[in-house]
Amino acid sequence: MKIVDIRETTASIASPIANAYIDFSKMTCSVVAVVTDVVRDGKPVVGYGFNSNGRYGQGPLLRDRFIPRLKEADPDSLIDAEHGTIDPFAVWRTLMTNEKPGGHGERSVAVGVIDMAVWDAVAKIAEKPLYRLLAERFGEGAPDERVWVYAAGGYYYPDKGLSALQDELKSYLDRGYREVKMKIGAVPLAEDLKRIEAALAVVDGDGARLCVDANGRFDTATALAYADAMAPYGLKWYEEAGDPLDYALQAEVSARYPGAMATGENLFSMQDARNLIRYGGMNPETDWLQFDCALSYGLVEYLRTLQMLKDNGWSSRRVVPHGGHQLSLNIAAGLHLGGNESYPDVFQPFGGFADGTPVEDGYVGLPDVPGIGFEAKAALYAVMKPLGE
Numbered sequence: 001m002k003i004v005d006i007r008e009t010t011a012s013i014a015s016p017i018a019n020a021y022i023d024f025s026k027m028t029c030s031v032v033a034v035v036t037d038v039v040r041d042g043k044p045v046v047g048y049g050f051n052s053n054g055r056y057g058q059g060p061l062l063r064d065r066f067i068p069r070l071k072e073a074d075p076d077s078l079i080d081a082e083h084g085t086i087d088p089f090a091v092w093r094t095l096m097t098n099e100k101p102g103g104h105g106e107r108s109v110a111v112g113v114i115d116m117a118v119w120d121a122v123a124k125i126a127e128k129p130l131y132r133l134l135a136e137r138f139g140e141g142a143p144d145e146r147v148w149v150y151a152a153g154g155y156y157y158p159d160k161g162l163s164a165l166q167d168e169l170k171s172y173l174d175r176g177y178r179e180v181k182m183k184i185g186a187v188p189l190a191e192d193l194k195r196i197e198a199a200l201a202v203v204d205g206d207g208a209r210l211c212v213d214a215n216g217r218f219d220t221a222t223a224l225a226y227a228d229a230m231a232p233y234g235l236k237w238y239e240e241a242g243d244p245l246d247y248a249l250q251a252e253v254s255a256r257y258p259g260a261m262a263t264g265e266n267l268f269s270m271q272d273a274r275n276l277i278r279y280g281g282m283n284p285e286t287d288w289l290q291f292d293c294a295l296s297y298g299l300v301e302y303l304r305t306l307q308m309l310k311d312n313g314w315s316s317r318r319v320v321p322h323g324g325h326q327l328s329l330n331i332a333a334g335l336h337l338g339g340n341e342s343y344p345d346v347f348q349p350f351g352g353f354a355d356g357t358p359v360e361d362g363y364v365g366l367p368d369v370p371g372i373g374f375e376a377k378a379a380l381y382a383v384m385k386p387l388g389e
């Protein structure tokens with residue numbers, strides 16, 4: 001058993017939307033195919049991976065460092081003899097050979113893309129959905145059959161007024177979501193409060209069904225001003241108020257804001273996540289953690305992060321990953337996370353879940369197909385398949 005080829009390409013996920021920090025007019029993502037010599041259903045098993053939105057495609061790092069390292073490795077060193085399959089942990093160690101600790105920048109994205117493809121291959125070799133494999137190997141009991149998902153959108157968009165924002169959010173409710181998320185922080189506070197109130201009207205005035213996301217835009221004073229102004233709304237969460245690595249800011253805002261806070265999508269390693277837990281003042285009873293495996297060294301590292309959270313008294317149910325992709329959905333179901341993000345309209349075809357698994361009352365099921373489930377999402381598989389052939 002061995003990996004016979006690793007291929008990569010860059011796909012566009014550009015759109016005219018903007019959050020408080022960036023626009024997505026030139027956003028890309030890497031797609032990787034890990035081709036094995038294992039045959040299932042008469043065809044070689046191919047695992048696929050891609051990276052989440054927010055960081056760009058990692059073609060140069062993949063081509064210059066990570067793919068060559070894997071190709072140069074002794075195939076026997078990448079085998080998990082106990083389970084008779086490829087060993088994602090050995091792949092990870094090989095990828096990270098001669099990489100210093102710290103500075104978890106873009107390389108965590110490149111490694112995450114390959115890691116996703118390896119787990120897809122491992123589950124296909126085992127001929128089971130990844131969420132079942134994860135529950136069996138690392139879980140605590142049977143996988144969840146459905147996962148809570150919320151609709152993320154509410155972006156700034158040229159000439160988008162309050163009624164367009166409301167129409168967008170309404171359309172998510174029409175598609176089965178109960179909770180929605182919108183952007184804040186790109187316009188003055190007073191204007192954002194009007195947007196928040198317009199959004200609240202769509203969810204029957206129920207703040208517990210609305211999340212807001214500042215994408216790390218605010219300094220401490222602005223983050224606190226928003227905290228004070230938004231406190232009466234009782235929102236589901238206030239996300240990424242300030243710079244993701246400014247744990248003191250997070251702790252100060254957490255101490256003052258009476259509602260739930262969320263952050264973590266731009267923390268790319270177990271160590272960075274641990275610093276948030278140590279120094280960010282986050283509340284394990286009420287707050288939410290949003291680490292995204294597809295940006296942060298993949299599922300191998302995510303398992304370390306989940307263990308770190310457990311060691312610090314955090315339930316896995318407080319974790320709702322960023323990114324809206326199917327790998328996080330599998331992790332959520334298999335390892336009992338609190339839910340998963342979803343982008344019903346943006347970042348297609350990489351965002352979103354399997355065809356034929358409608359969102360109902362805020363929950364989505366997973367397809368019963370081997371691997372992560374990409375083959376059950378036709379528009380996504382159409383992009384991946386040529387790379388595997």
Ligand SMILES: O=C([O-])CC(=O)C(=O)O
Binds near residue numbers: 265323341
């Ligand atoms: O706008 C983005 O970069 C995406 C984001 O923060 C989210 O999904 O929470």
Ligand SMILES: [Mg+2]
Binds near residue numbers: 213215
């Ligand atoms: Mg966010």
